[in-house]
Amino acid sequence: MIQKLSEKNKDFFDQVYDVVRLIPQGRVTSYGAIANYLGTKSGARMVGWAMNAAHVLPDVPAHRVVNRNGMLTGKMHFAHENEMERLLKVENIAIENDQVLNFKLLFWDPIIELEL
DNA sequence: AGCATGACGAACA
DNA sequence: GTGTTCGCCATGC
Numbered sequence: 001m002i003q004k005l006s007e008k009n010k011d012f013f014d015q016v017y018d019v020v021r022l023i024p025q026g027r028v029t030s031y032g033a034i035a036n037y038l039g040t041k042s043g044a045r046m047v048g049w050a051m052n053a054a055h056v057l058p059d060v061p062a063h064r065v066v067n068r069n070g071m072l073t074g075k076m077h078f079a080h081e082n083e084m085e086r087l088l089k090v091e092n093i094a095i096e097n098d099q100v101l102n103f104k105l106l107f108w109d110p111i112i113e114l115e116l
Numbered sequence: 117a118g119c120a121t122g123a124c125g126a127a128c129a
Numbered sequence: 130g131t132g133t134t135c136g137c138c139a140t141g142c
Contacts, residue, residue: 009139031124042137044124049139051123067124074123121140129133 012038016050017057019110023064026091027108028100030068037110052077063087070103 015038023029031051032044040046047065054060055077063084067073075084075098085095094101 032126035124040138042125043139044137045122046124046138048123055123062123065123068126072123077123118142120142122138124137125135126137127133127135129131 012040012043012046013050013053016047017054017060019114020051020054020060020062020065022110022114023061023108026093026106028064028066028070028088028093028103028106029108029110030066030070032068033107033109033111034065037114048074061087064091064108066100066103070100070107072098072100 016034019034019037030044031047035041035043035047038047051060051062051065051074054062062074063078065074072084072088072095075081078084085098088095088100093106100106
C-alpha cells in the first residue's frame with residue numbers, strides 16, 4: 001500500500017534511507033543513532049516508521065538496523081520472520097535469541113563514522 | 117480534539 | 130540486570 005507522505009516526511013524518509021544504505025556489510029546500527037544523526041534526536045520511532053515504509057525499497061538494508069539493545073525487533077516485518085536473522089548471518093553477524101552478539105563491537109554509529 | 121498504537125529510548129525503582 | 134513509566138512524534142479511529 002502506498003502511503004501519502006507530506007513534504008517534510010518525504011525528506012525525512014529520504015535521509016533515513018540514505019544513511020541506512022551507507023551501513024557497511026557486517027555492521028549494524030540503531031534507530032536512535034540514525035535519528036540522532038539526522039537531528040531528530042527523539043525521533044527513533046519515526047526512524048522505525050521510516051523503515052516500515054522502506055520495506056518496499058530493495059536497496060535499503062533494514063536488517064542492519066536494530067534497536068538500542070541489538071535486538072531484532074523488526075524481524076516480524078520482513079517477508080518471513082527468519083529473513084532478518086538470515087540476512088545478518090550471511091554477513092557473518094551472529095544472532096542468538098533474536099539478539100545481535102557483540103552488538104557493541106559491530107555497532108556502526110553514523111555520527112562517528114560519517115563525522116567530518 | 118482526544119485516545120490508542122508503534123521496527124524506540126532514557127530515566128527510574 | 131530487570132520491569133515499569135514516561136517522552137517522543139506521526140498515524141488512524
